[in-house]
Amino acid sequence: MITFSRSMLVGGEFLDETTVRFHGILEDHIYAMEIQMDVRIPDGVIAAIEGSMKRYTNPVCPRAVDVLQDAVGVSLREEGWASRIYREIGRKGCQHFAEILIECGRCMDLARMAHDLTPTIAGDPAASTTELANAWLQEHPEVQGSCMAQPTRGSGGAN
Amino acid sequence: MTLEFMRNKVVEVEPIDDRGLSVHWRLKDSMLEAGILIKVRVPDLEIVEAEARVDRSPHEQCASAPELVKRIVGVRVSQGLRKIVRGLIGGASGCSELTEGVLECCTAVILHYTVPQIRIGERLTEEQLLEARRALLESNPRMAGSCIAFAPDSPLMQEPGL
Numbered sequence: 001m002i003t004f005s006r007s008m009l010v011g012g013e014f015l016d017e018t019t020v021r022f023h024g025i026l027e028d029h030i031y032a033m034e035i036q037m038d039v040r041i042p043d044g045v046i047a048a049i050e051g052s053m054k055r056y057t058n059p060v061c062p063r064a065v066d067v068l069q070d071a072v073g074v075s076l077r078e079e080g081w082a083s084r085i086y087r088e089i090g091r092k093g094c095q096h097f098a099e100i101l102i103e104c105g106r107c108m109d110l111a112r113m114a115h116d117l118t119p120t121i122a123g124d125p126a127a128s129t130t131e132l133a134n135a136w137l138q139e140h141p142e143v144q145g146s147c148m149a150q151p152t153r154g155s156g157g158a159n
Numbered sequence: 160m161t162l163e164f165m166r167n168k169v170v171e172v173e174p175i176d177d178r179g180l181s182v183h184w185r186l187k188d189s190m191l192e193a194g195i196l197i198k199v200r201v202p203d204l205e206i207v208e209a210e211a212r213v214d215r216s217p218h219e220q221c222a223s224a225p226e227l228v229k230r231i232v233g234v235r236v237s238q239g240l241r242k243i244v245r246g247l248i249g250g251a252s253g254c255s256e257l258t259e260g261v262l263e264c265c266t267a268v269i270l271h272y273t274v275p276q277i278r279i280g281e282r283l284t285e286e287q288l289l290e291a292r293r294a295l296l297e298s299n300p301r302m303a304g305s306c307i308a309f310a311p312d313s314p315l316m317q318e319p320g321l
Contacts, residue, residue, distance in 0.1 A: 004172040004271040012164030029274050057277055060308040060315055093307050111164035114189040118163060133217030147255045149218035
């Protein structure tokens with residue numbers, strides 16, 4: 001029998017070509033909470049955030065909702081942004097809010113890729129996603145170097 | 160407005176017997192689909208088996224990512240875990256999704272042990288809860304300052320002895 005289970009859901013909504021709104025939901029046997037976070041695409045800055053707690057373990061936990069505002073101004077492009085969120089939103093607020101926020105932030109570039117590739121794939125479903133993704137990576141140096149699938153341009157990995 | 164990207168992650172812990180836990184992790188989103196299965200020995204929480212798969216990805220390199228996960232065998236779910244796992248399978252030549260997946264599996268193992276404690280706490284009186292909190296902080300001093308509930312100015316920490 002499963003004794004513990006956690007589900008995390010992230011949705012990316014493009015309000016316009018410069019802003020993506022993330023909806024993040026966490027539900028597990030102990031906790032249930034969600035956030036909505038607007039991110040500026042050009043510089044990765046968190047422009048707005050709100051959240052709510054539905055299930056938590058003690059009456060002080062909901063105070064962490066206000067601490068979410070400390071994420072405004074953090075850029076998802078800055079080195080160590082996730083560690084900063086763990087410290088400033090997690091330790092000073094709620095670790096689980098930090099986990100949702102970081103998950104949303106980590107989806108930023110995949111969401112951008114999906115957004116940019118959708119019109120092409122819709123028009124030609126047989127188009128190679130791999131070729132389209134490689135071409136997209138070539139055009140977005142800010143994403144390169146983050147893992148084995150997104151090597152720095154010129155390193156001979158994806159090219 | 161409609162969503163243009165959607166991600167769904169699920170992690171589940173299941174006791175195998177009184178000496179082990181099985182942890183399944185799955186990720187499915189608009190671009191990726193992957194899974195991890197780890198087995199953890201009880202009570203020392205050493206990872207004794209680890210396997211992964213990448214079923215869908217826009218990047219060809221991801222096909223070799225599952226092999227990385229085997230490196231975590233022998234690691235214990237304990238302090239310093241994040242740094243160890245990121246060093247073994249993360250970084251520019253690793254896989255960020257499987258790294259986070261492994262860490263989420265390990266978090267789930269910890270929370271598997273937390274659930275029964277919280278259920279016990281739900282049936283305690285205020286006085287018993289206070290005593291339980293004192294005992295928790297004594298056995299886990301790192302909990303102090305770990306979140307807003309255990310911050311120095313939290314009402315929960317103003318009680319005598321905390």
